[in-house]
Amino acid sequence: MTTPEIAARSPFPVAVEAGKDYWWCACGKSQKQPFCDGSHKGGPFVPLKYTATATGTVYFCGCKQSGKSPLCDGTHNRL
Numbered sequence: 001m002t003t004p005e006i007a008a009r010s011p012f013p014v015a016v017e018a019g020k021d022y023w024w025c026a027c028g029k030s031q032k033q034p035f036c037d038g039s040h041k042g043g044p045f046v047p048l049k050y051t052a053t054a055t056g057t058v059y060f061c062g063c064k065q066s067g068k069s070p071l072c073d074g075t076h077n078r079l
Contacts, residue, residue, distance in 0.1 A: 002043075002045075003065075004026060004027050004045055004064035004065075005027065005028030005029055005064065006028055006063050006064060006065075006079065007028040007030070007033045007034070007063070007064060008062030008063065008076075009076045009079060010062055011062050011071075012059065012060045012061075014058055014060055015056070016052035016055065016056065016057070017055050018053065018054050019051070020052050021049055021050070021052075022035060022049070022050045022070075023035055023048070023049055023050075024036065024050055024061075024069070024070030025047060025064075026040065026045040026046060026047055026048050026064060026069070026070075027040040027045035027064070034061070034062060034070070048069060050070045059071060061073070061075070061076075
């Protein structure tokens with residue numbers, strides 16, 4: 001099984017707007033973390049769509065190992 005690159009060992013806090021879509025980088029290669037910039041092309045990973053249910057701050061996973069992707073679940077603390 002292929003594993004994504006660890007982009008960061010902490011989450012990315014992002015101010016989101018209710019109803020807006022965000023495309024989370026699942027491969028870890030994007031230069032626009034935590035969002036996709038197309039760096040996954042040709043690989044086994046694809047970005048994950050996140051639609052904000054409320055306006056506020058959410059914490060997107062930076063280690064790419066979260067069980068609640070695209071949001072952080074604290075997995076980075078065990079890497």
